[in-house]
Every structure is written in structure tokens, then in C-alpha cells.
Amino acid sequence: MKQITFASRHHQLTNTQTWTPDGQWLVFDVRPSGASFTGETIERVNIHSGETEVIYRATDGAHVGVVTVHPQDERYVFIHGPEHPDATWQYDFHHRRGVVTYQGDTHNLDAMDITPPFTAGALRGGSHVHVYSPNGENVSFTYNDHVLRERDPALDLRNVGVAVPFGPVTPSGHHPREYAGSHWSVLVSQTTPQPQPGSDEINRAYEEGWVGNSQLAFIGDTLSLSGEKVPELFIVTLPTEEAGWKRAGDAPLCGTENTLPAPPAGVVQRRLTFTHDRTYPGLVNVPRHWVRADPQGNRIAFLMRDDAGVVQLWLIAADGSGLRQLTHCSGIQSAFNWHPSGKWLGLVVENRIALCDAQRGEIHFLTADHENPPSGDAVVFSPKGDVVAWMEETHGYRQLWAAKTAV
Template sequence: MKQITFAPRNHQLTNINTWTADSRWLAFDVRPSGASFTGETIERVNVETGEVEVIYRATRGACVGVVTVHPTSESYLFIHGPENPDADWRYDFHHRRGVVAHKGKISNLDAMDITAPYTPGALRGGSHVHVYSPNGQRVSFTYNDHVLHERDPKLDLRNVGVAVPCGPVRVPGNHPREYDGTFWSVLVSRTTPHPAPGSDEINRAYEEGWVGNDRLAFIGDTLSAGGEKVPELFIVDLPKGEADWKRAGDAPLQGTPETMPAPPAGVAQRRLTFTHHRCYPGLVNVPRHWVRSNPQATEIAFLMRDDSGIVQLWLIAPEGGEPRQLTHNQSDITSAFNWHPSGRALGFVLENRIACCDARTGDVTFLTTDHGNPPSGDAVVFSPDGRQVAWMEETDGFRQIWTAQTGW
């Protein structure tokens, strides 16, 4: 176990893609832990020397955070809040965007147009938790809509979207808060404010994860026959070519004043889990976790309670079928998790230690012992070479970054 950061401030890792491709640097932001979004810099630390570099510094009152790293190039992608925030337009779920820092150059990932009739390829609100696909060609994100939020916040349903390199997207600029983007952005999930109980309809899509480069899995909130929320696992097959991403389906890609932006033609979400009948139905929201596919794109992992009520790891094929319980621990997994780059194991927090389980047998091995404080449940991230794992832990009153060797 090795402490990597020491400055008297918080250091926040994102839940995936925090390492540079050479496994030497970890990217982080400096916002306080919790929901506060007040950090002004995106930084990185060298895990060998402890050297810290500032990648980006926000100006004009903006705040930044939740940085992820491109799998092969020196590119950093993060949430950017509004410049010159005021009482009418300040940081919120529907007031933020993705920004790319690449070799000192800064660009907006997504465009935003909030003036009807809107612009295809642009969003109408805030994108967040941006994650590159394994080949680095596409970016997934979760989304909240400014236009519908202004009509009624209850209509601003969280969705999942994808940005693809089919831009740039130029917007008319009829509102001072609109901006252009370098990527073409669309939603790929479909939600409704009032799902039919017992159906596959959802009113929220979130915590997505790439399944290879052409599919995206996510959690969707269904309603049981009795009207209770049950989070289930869904998947979408994504368009292949540029023209397919720009072809509208049964509703406009850019949405209307009354409706959310719609997925491209042929994109339909498919439900993978059916857990309404279980003793503890649904995927868990505590701990917060993101569904994750193995590198081979043959199994998707998620957290769900077993029949004794203990949070365990489960696996399912992208084609569906019966989920397989992987772990059989005596206590809850208490964190988000990630696959080892080999696909042979998964890492998480168990019994206040960093643990790994075999992806075939579920057998658990602990990588750490004797933590001063419990590891944070926000992130357990393997280096691309698989030799190290990083997490956060409160040390002397501040959230610091730690690493350990995996032995592989």
C-alpha cells in the first residue's frame, strides 16, 4: 500500500478510466467529496514520483470535475460548469458540458442549443460522467435536459447518451448560453415520466458502461406491478456508420419543446434482467455503482442482493439469460467496482479492504490490510497494465489517493 497524494485538500478519482495509457499517471479533480462541485482544476499525479501537474484551470467562475482519460492518447475529458454563473444560470445537472483537454488545446465535446427548433447533434442541457469507449472513438455520458426542466423539473428525466466524432456541430447562438461542440451527440435511451407498472418502460437511465465498442449497458428504473421502483439492467446496440448516427427514428434526434431528444433510427433498449419476483428485487443503488463489461465484452457485471440481503457481484451475458451470482460473501460489497484489464478478476471494497474476486469462481483475495480509514466506495480502478490498483482514502482529514500492487 502506498499513499500517492499528500497535499491538504481532497483528491477525487472518477470511477473508471483514471489512469494514463502508460500506467504512470492518475488524473483527478479537487472538488470536496460529496455533492459539492466547486473544484477549479483538473490535475494528475505521477504514481512513481508523486509529481503533480495541473492539466486545466477553470476561469470566469466556472468549476470542473469528474475527469476521465483517453485509452491511448494524451486526452482528458471532464465536466465543465458554466462560466460567469448567475442566479438564472449556475452549475446544475442540466447546466454542464463535456470538455476535452488535448496537448494544451481545449474544446467542447458536446454542443448545446436551447432555442427551438433546436439543432440535430446538439444537446439541450447538461452532459456528465463522460467515458471513452474501449477504442477511444466514442464517449458515453448521462444527461439532463434544460428545456424540459424549465417546463417542469419532473419532466427532466435522466438519460444516457453517446458522442461520436461526426462533428463539428454548429448552433445558431440565439441564446448567450449556447455553444458549439466538436462531437455529434445523441441520446440512446428512452424514458417516460410514468412507466406502466410491470412493464419494460423506465423513467430514469443511468450508470452506463461500455460493452465492447458498439453496445452500451445501463440501469433503468422500472415499476413493479405494485408501483415500486425496481432498477433493472438494460442494453442498446449502437449505430455503426456516421449516417446511421444522424438518421432520426420515430421522433426528432434534437427533441421538441415538449419532448426529450430521441435515439437514432434502429436504436432500441432491451431489458436484460427481470428481478421483480426476487426477495430483494432490482440492482442496488447503494453502493452507487456503474455496470461494467469485461474487456472481452462477453459478461456484464452488476451489484444485486442475494436471497439473504447481502450485496454481491452478479454476471449476465449481453444477449441476456439468467444472471449468475459470482460472489458469495458474508458481508456487503461496499463500493463501485472494475474489471482487471485481463478480464480474469474484478476489484472492489469488501470488509474495509481492497479486494479482488476471480471472474470464474468468485473466490476473493484481499490486496490490502490495515487501512487507517475505510477506502472510499467511489472508485477502485486498475492501471492499464494491470499491475496496480488505485482508490481514495481519508488521511489526516483529507481524501488522498492510494495504490497497491496487484501481483499480476
């Protein structure tokens, strides 16, 4: 167990894709906590020397955070808040964008157009937690809509989207806050403000994870027959050709003044779990976690309570078959990630960093005697799987730590 950072400030890891492809650097931002958004730099630290480098520095009152790395090259994508924020436009769920920096070039990932007629391929609000697909071609994100929020905040439903390299997209620029982006961006989930109780309809889609390169799984909030929120697991199959991403279905890709942007034709949302009748129905939101598929794209892992109310790891196939409880431990305390081999998952159990056997569910502890419990936000493997990193409060600051996995 080795402390990587030592500065008198906070270091925040994103929940996945935080390593450079060579396994030498961890990328992070400097928010005081996961909930605030006041960091001005995106940085990286060498896990051997402790040397830090600034990858990007925001200007003009903007803030940045939640950085991830392309799986094959040192291309970084992160959230960027608005420059020159003022009383009418400041950082918020619907006022943020994805930005990519690569070899000294920095550009917007997604475009935004908030004045009708809206532009296909552009968003109308803010994107968040940008994650490359395993082959590095596409980027997933969650989304909130400025246009509908202006009408009624209750209409601005969290959704899941994808940015694909079929841009650039350049809106007409009728509003000073609009901007162009390098990628074509669309939503791939479908939500409704008032789901029918007992149905597959959802009013929120979030915490997505890639399943191979052509599917995305995510959590969707359904309503039980009694009207209680029950988070269930959903999946969408994505287009594989440019024409498919640009072909509208029954509703415009860019939305209307009264409706959210809609998925491309052929993108069908399927529900994988049906837990309304369980003693403890639904996937859990505490600890916050993102659904994750194994490197082979065969098994999707998520957190749900067992019949005793204890949070455990569960697995299901992408076609909805084979649901099973993987762990039978004292309780999972964190988000998790798959080891690159697909044989293990990394997580926090009993306030320690642990590996879970992906077949038998056995827990193997990697650490002991933490001064403070590891953060539940991120447990992230290096590309070769020989090192795992996490965050931990150290002398009042959130610092980065790492340990050998020996697997």
C-alpha cells in the same frame, strides 16, 4: 500499499479510466467530496514520484471535475460548469458540458441549443461522467434536459447519451448560453415520466458502461406492479456508421419543445434482468456503482442483493443469458472495475481493497489495516493491471492510494 498524494486538500478519482495510457499518472479533480462541485482544476499525479501537474484550470467562476482519460493517448475529458454563473444560470445537472483537452488545445465535446428550432447533434442541457469507448472513438455520458426542466422539473428525466466524432455541431446561438461542440451528440436511452407498472418502461437511465465498442449497458428504473421502483439492467446496440448516428427514428434526434431528444433509428432498448419477483428485487443504488463489461465484451457485472439481502456481484451475458451470482461474501461495499485480463474484478470488501476471481467468485484481499475505510467511489486498475488505485480519508483529506496487484 502506498499513499500517492499528501497535500492538505481533497483528491477525487472518477469511477473508471483514471490512468494515463502509460500507467504512470493518475488523473483527478479537487472537489471536497463527490457530491459538491467547487473544484477549479483538473490535475494528475505521478504514482512513483508523487509529482503533480495541473492539466486544466477553470476561469470566470466556472468549476470542473469528473475527469477520465482516452484509452490510447493523453486526451482528457471532464465536466465543465458555466462561466460567469449568475442567478439565472449556474452549475446544475442541466447546466454542464463535456470538455476535452489534448496537447494544449481545449474545446467543448457536446454542443447545446436551447432555443427552437433545435439543432440535431446538439444537446439541450447538461452532460455528465464522460467515458471513452474501448477503442477511444466515442464518448458515453448521462444527460439532463434544460428545455423540459424549465417547463416542469418532473419532465427532466436522466438519460444516457453518446458523443461521436461526426461534428462539429454549431447551433445558431439565439441564447447567450448556447455553444458549439466538436462531436455529434444524441441520446440512446428512452424514458417516460410515468412507466407502466410491470412493464419494461423506465423513467431514469443511468450508471452506464460500454459493452465492447458498439453496445452500452445501463441501469433503468422500472416500476413493479405495486408501483415500487425496481432498477433493472438494460442494453442498447449502437450504430456503427456516421449515417446511422444521424438518421432520426420516429421522433426528432434533437427533441421538441414538449419531448426529450430521441435515439437514432434502429437503436433498440432491451431489458436484460427481470427481478420483480425476487425477495430483494432490482440492482442496488447503494453502494453506487456503474455496470461494467469485461474487456472482451462478453460478461456484464453489476450489484444486486442475494436472497439474504447481502449485496453481491452478479454476471450476465450481453444477450441476457447466463445470469448468475458471482460472489457469496459478506457484502460488496464499492463500485468496481474489471482487471484488464478479464480474470479479476477490483472492489472493496470488509473495508479492504480486494480482488474477486471472475470465474469462481473467490475474494483475495490486497490490503489490510486501513486507517480509514477505502472510499466506495472508485477502485481503478492501471492499464497493465499491475497496480490498483483508490481513495481514502487521510488526516481529514481524501487522498489517493495504490497497491500492487501481483496478478
